Amino acid sequence: DAGVTQSPTHLIKTRGQQVTLRxxxxxxxxxxxxxxxxxxxxxxxxxxxxxxxxxQRGNFPDRFSGHQFPxxxxxxxxxxLLLGDSALYLCASxxxxxxxxxxxxxxxxxxxxxx
Amino acid sequence: xxxxxxxxxxxxxxxxxNSTLRCNFSDSVNNLxxxxxxxxxxxxxxxxxxxxxxxxxxxxxxxxxxxxYSLLYISSSQTTDSxxxxxAVPRGGTYKYIFGTGTRLKVLA
Numbered sequence: 001d002a003g004v005t006q007s008p009t010h011l012i013k014t015r016g017q018q019v020t021l022r023x024x025x026x027x028x029x030x031x032x033x034x035x036x037x038x039x040x041x042x043x044x045x046x047x048x049x050x051x052x053x054x055x056q057r058g059n060f061p062d063r064f065s066g067h068q069f070p071x072x073x074x075x076x077x078x079x080x081l082l083l084g085d086s087a088l089y090l091c092a093s094x095x096x097x098x099x100x101x102x103x104x105x106x107x108x109x110x111x112x113x114x115x
Numbered sequence: 116x117x118x119x120x121x122x123x124x125x126x127x128x129x130x131x132x133n134s135t136l137r138c139n140f141s142d143s144v145n146n147l148x149x150x151x152x153x154x155x156x157x158x159x160x161x162x163x164x165x166x167x168x169x170x171x172x173x174x175x176x177x178x179x180x181x182x183x184y185s186l187l188y189i190s191s192s193q194t195t196d197s198x199x200x201x202x203a204v205p206r207g208g209t210y211k212y213i214f215g216t217g218t219r220l221k222v223l224a
Contacts, residue, residue, distance in 0.1 A: 031210075033212070037156075042201055042215060043201075045212055048210050056209055056210045056211050088156050090156075092158075092212075102146070103148060103163040104148065104160075104203075104212065105160060106150070106157070106160075108157050109156045109157070111156070
Protein backbone atom coordinates (compact mmCIF):
# COMPACT_ATOMS: atom_id res chain seq x y z
CA ASP A 1 0.00 0.00 0.00
CA ALA A 2 1.76 3.13 -1.26
CA GLY A 3 1.82 6.03 1.13
CA VAL A 4 1.79 9.71 0.25
CA THR A 5 4.61 10.64 -2.10
CA GLN A 6 6.00 14.08 -2.92
CA SER A 7 8.45 15.39 -5.45
CA PRO A 8 10.98 16.80 -5.60
CA THR A 9 12.64 16.19 -2.24
CA HIS A 10 14.66 19.38 -2.29
CA LEU A 11 14.53 22.46 -4.45
CA ILE A 12 16.53 25.67 -4.68
CA LYS A 13 15.02 28.67 -6.44
CA THR A 14 15.79 32.34 -6.86
CA ARG A 15 13.58 35.21 -5.72
CA GLY A 16 10.93 36.03 -8.29
CA GLN A 17 10.89 32.58 -9.84
CA GLN A 18 7.98 30.18 -9.89
CA VAL A 19 7.89 26.65 -8.47
CA THR A 20 5.65 23.59 -8.80
CA LEU A 21 5.53 20.87 -6.17
CA ARG A 22 3.78 17.54 -6.68
CA UNK A 23 1.93 15.12 -4.46
CA UNK A 24 0.37 11.69 -4.95
CA UNK A 25 -2.10 10.69 -2.24
CA UNK A 26 -2.19 7.45 -0.34
CA UNK A 27 -3.95 4.70 -2.25
CA UNK A 28 -7.72 5.00 -1.84
CA UNK A 29 -7.64 8.63 -0.69
CA UNK A 30 -9.40 11.40 -2.59
CA UNK A 31 -8.57 14.57 -0.68
CA UNK A 32 -5.26 16.45 -0.64
CA UNK A 33 -4.19 19.24 1.69
CA UNK A 34 -1.03 21.33 1.51
CA UNK A 35 0.87 22.79 4.45
CA UNK A 36 3.85 25.09 4.84
CA UNK A 37 6.20 24.51 7.74
CA UNK A 38 8.79 27.18 8.50
CA UNK A 39 11.84 26.24 10.53
CA UNK A 40 10.94 25.72 14.19
CA UNK A 41 7.21 26.16 13.60
CA UNK A 42 4.24 23.88 13.24
CA UNK A 43 2.68 23.23 9.82
CA UNK A 44 0.36 25.96 8.52
CA UNK A 45 -2.61 25.01 6.35
CA UNK A 46 -2.43 26.41 2.80
CA UNK A 47 -5.45 24.82 1.11
CA UNK A 48 -7.33 21.60 0.50
CA UNK A 49 -8.47 20.03 -2.75
CA UNK A 50 -11.40 17.68 -3.16
CA UNK A 51 -13.13 16.67 -6.40
CA UNK A 52 -10.59 18.78 -8.32
CA UNK A 53 -11.65 21.97 -6.59
CA UNK A 54 -10.15 24.10 -3.83
CA UNK A 55 -12.47 23.49 -0.91
CA GLN A 56 -10.80 25.38 1.91
CA ARG A 57 -8.01 27.95 2.04
CA GLY A 58 -5.75 29.24 4.79
CA ASN A 59 -4.23 32.70 5.15
CA PHE A 60 -1.93 32.56 2.15
CA PRO A 61 -1.73 35.06 -0.74
CA ASP A 62 -2.91 34.34 -4.25
CA ARG A 63 0.68 33.62 -5.25
CA PHE A 64 -0.05 30.18 -3.83
CA SER A 65 -2.29 28.16 -6.12
CA GLY A 66 -2.99 24.53 -6.69
CA HIS A 67 -4.61 21.91 -8.78
CA GLN A 68 -6.01 18.44 -8.33
CA PHE A 69 -6.10 15.96 -11.17
CA PRO A 70 -8.72 13.26 -11.91
CA UNK A 71 -6.40 10.63 -10.38
CA UNK A 72 -6.46 12.71 -7.12
CA UNK A 73 -2.81 13.77 -7.36
CA UNK A 74 -2.14 17.43 -6.76
CA UNK A 75 0.23 20.27 -7.51
CA UNK A 76 1.14 23.32 -5.48
CA UNK A 77 2.33 26.34 -7.45
CA UNK A 78 4.03 29.35 -5.93
CA UNK A 79 4.65 32.42 -8.09
CA UNK A 80 6.99 35.36 -7.54
CA LEU A 81 8.96 33.56 -4.85
CA LEU A 82 10.06 35.50 -1.78
CA LEU A 83 12.82 34.63 0.66
CA GLY A 84 10.09 34.02 3.23
CA ASP A 85 8.69 31.19 1.15
CA SER A 86 11.66 29.04 2.15
CA ALA A 87 10.12 26.19 4.12
CA LEU A 88 9.19 22.53 4.19
CA TYR A 89 6.05 21.96 2.13
CA LEU A 90 3.96 19.04 3.27
CA CYS A 91 1.18 17.26 1.47
CA ALA A 92 -1.46 15.30 3.36
CA SER A 93 -4.13 13.00 2.02
CA UNK A 94 -7.36 11.72 3.51
CA UNK A 95 -10.56 10.01 2.50
CA UNK A 96 -13.60 12.21 2.43
CA UNK A 97 -16.81 10.91 3.87
CA UNK A 98 -19.81 11.97 5.89
CA UNK A 99 -18.86 13.52 9.19
CA UNK A 100 -15.34 14.39 8.10
CA UNK A 101 -12.62 15.67 8.22
CA UNK A 102 -10.92 12.33 8.59
CA UNK A 103 -7.47 11.12 9.47
CA UNK A 104 -4.70 12.74 7.47
CA UNK A 105 -1.52 11.03 6.30
CA UNK A 106 1.51 13.11 5.39
CA UNK A 107 4.16 12.77 2.74
CA UNK A 108 7.88 13.26 3.37
CA UNK A 109 7.76 16.89 2.24
CA UNK A 110 9.61 19.09 -0.22
CA UNK A 111 12.23 21.38 1.25
CA UNK A 112 12.23 24.64 -0.72
CA UNK A 113 15.05 27.14 -0.39
CA UNK A 114 14.68 30.56 -1.98
CA UNK A 115 17.91 32.55 -2.45
CA UNK B 116 -10.17 30.95 15.55
CA UNK B 117 -9.33 27.90 17.60
CA UNK B 118 -6.12 28.00 19.64
CA UNK B 119 -4.08 24.85 20.21
CA UNK B 120 -1.39 24.88 22.86
CA UNK B 121 0.96 22.11 23.86
CA UNK B 122 3.02 21.59 26.97
CA UNK B 123 5.75 21.31 27.85
CA UNK B 124 7.49 23.02 24.92
CA UNK B 125 10.70 21.11 25.55
CA UNK B 126 11.41 17.86 27.37
CA UNK B 127 14.63 15.97 28.01
CA UNK B 128 14.43 12.40 29.31
CA UNK B 129 16.78 9.58 30.12
CA UNK B 130 16.14 6.42 28.14
CA UNK B 131 13.57 4.28 29.94
CA UNK B 132 11.70 7.19 31.54
CA ASN B 133 7.99 7.88 31.10
CA SER B 134 6.41 11.16 30.02
CA THR B 135 3.08 12.87 29.46
CA LEU B 136 2.52 15.48 26.75
CA ARG B 137 -0.53 17.70 26.84
CA CYS B 138 -2.59 19.38 24.13
CA ASN B 139 -5.18 22.02 25.06
CA PHE B 140 -7.63 23.41 22.53
CA SER B 141 -9.89 26.41 22.91
CA ASP B 142 -13.00 25.17 21.11
CA SER B 143 -14.93 21.96 20.69
CA VAL B 144 -13.53 19.58 18.07
CA ASN B 145 -14.80 16.48 16.32
CA ASN B 146 -11.42 14.86 15.90
CA LEU B 147 -7.80 15.16 16.94
CA UNK B 148 -4.56 13.68 15.68
CA UNK B 149 -1.16 13.20 17.32
CA UNK B 150 1.95 13.17 15.16
CA UNK B 151 5.65 12.56 15.69
CA UNK B 152 7.92 14.57 13.41
CA UNK B 153 11.26 12.87 13.02
CA UNK B 154 14.54 14.74 12.43
CA UNK B 155 14.07 14.42 8.66
CA UNK B 156 10.74 16.22 8.79
CA UNK B 157 8.44 13.27 8.21
CA UNK B 158 5.17 13.52 10.15
CA UNK B 159 4.27 10.09 11.44
CA UNK B 160 0.71 9.34 12.51
CA UNK B 161 0.49 8.24 16.12
CA UNK B 162 -3.20 8.47 16.97
CA UNK B 163 -6.48 9.59 15.49
CA UNK B 164 -8.46 10.10 18.67
CA UNK B 165 -11.56 12.34 18.77
CA UNK B 166 -12.39 11.03 22.23
CA UNK B 167 -11.57 8.22 24.62
CA UNK B 168 -8.34 6.31 25.02
CA UNK B 169 -6.20 4.36 22.58
CA UNK B 170 -2.99 2.43 23.00
CA UNK B 171 -0.30 1.39 20.57
CA UNK B 172 2.65 -0.37 22.14
CA UNK B 173 4.51 1.98 24.46
CA UNK B 174 2.31 4.91 23.45
CA UNK B 175 -1.19 5.74 24.51
CA UNK B 176 -3.44 8.75 24.16
CA UNK B 177 -6.53 10.08 25.87
CA UNK B 178 -8.82 12.83 24.62
CA UNK B 179 -11.41 14.44 26.88
CA UNK B 180 -13.32 16.49 24.34
CA UNK B 181 -15.72 18.00 26.87
CA UNK B 182 -12.78 19.47 28.79
CA UNK B 183 -10.85 20.35 25.62
CA TYR B 184 -7.60 18.51 26.13
CA SER B 185 -5.71 15.46 25.01
CA LEU B 186 -2.78 13.64 26.59
CA LEU B 187 -0.07 11.55 24.95
CA TYR B 188 1.75 9.08 27.18
CA ILE B 189 5.14 7.69 26.28
CA SER B 190 6.40 4.84 28.44
CA SER B 191 9.90 3.36 28.59
CA SER B 192 11.17 6.03 26.21
CA GLN B 193 13.82 5.20 23.62
CA THR B 194 16.27 7.43 21.76
CA THR B 195 14.21 6.90 18.60
CA ASP B 196 11.32 8.69 20.32
CA SER B 197 13.25 11.96 19.98
CA UNK B 198 11.71 14.59 17.75
CA UNK B 199 8.78 16.96 17.86
CA UNK B 200 5.28 15.88 18.84
CA UNK B 201 2.32 17.76 17.43
CA UNK B 202 -1.37 17.56 18.04
CA ALA B 203 -3.71 18.86 15.33
CA VAL B 204 -7.42 19.61 15.33
CA PRO B 205 -9.80 20.80 12.62
CA ARG B 206 -11.05 24.36 12.91
CA GLY B 207 -14.75 24.18 13.77
CA GLY B 208 -16.98 23.43 10.80
CA THR B 209 -14.06 23.39 8.35
CA TYR B 210 -11.51 21.03 6.84
CA LYS B 211 -8.64 23.24 7.99
CA TYR B 212 -6.39 21.51 10.50
CA ILE B 213 -4.70 23.67 13.13
CA PHE B 214 -1.46 22.34 14.56
CA GLY B 215 -0.38 22.89 18.13
CA THR B 216 2.81 24.60 19.18
CA GLY B 217 4.63 21.28 19.51
CA THR B 218 6.67 19.53 22.21
CA ARG B 219 10.33 18.95 21.39
CA LEU B 220 11.45 15.71 23.04
CA LYS B 221 15.02 14.56 23.40
CA VAL B 222 15.74 11.13 24.86
CA LEU B 223 19.28 10.58 26.08
CA ALA B 224 20.98 7.18 26.01
